Amino acid sequence: MDNNKKLAFGKKNYRLMLLGIVVxxxxxxxxxxxxxxxxxxxxxxxxxxxxxxAGFIIQFFAIFAKSKETK
Incomplete structure (x- = not known):
């Protein structure tokens, strides 16, 4: 098994998702x-x-935003 599994999104994406949920x-x-x-x-x-x-638009951008951490 690979111990270096990466998450699907980066920290920026998760913060935007949290902001979208709050909105x-x-x-x-x-x-x-x-x-x-x-x-x-x-x-x-x-x-x-x-x-x-606006909250749904933030969620849309959170999903499709490129993160430097995920390559």
Whole structure:
């Protein structure tokens, strides 16, 4: 067995993934904080979904970012 197995992603990738997860949680939390009925206010329809989309975009870049450690 090879003891020098490398992880699939580098440290930069994992940090970006963690940041993306935090942004996703923040976006979903913002959507639940909307006081309008059925979430039809500004937080539920505009701000929250934009933050969630930003979290998914960060995740996309975290997966496809080149790391100096993985070659």
């Amino acid at each position: 996703l949680i923040l976006g979903f939390t913002l959507m639940t904080m909307d006081k309008e009925q059925y979430g039809f206010g500004l937080l539920g329809l505009t701000v929250g979904p934009v933050v969630v989309m």
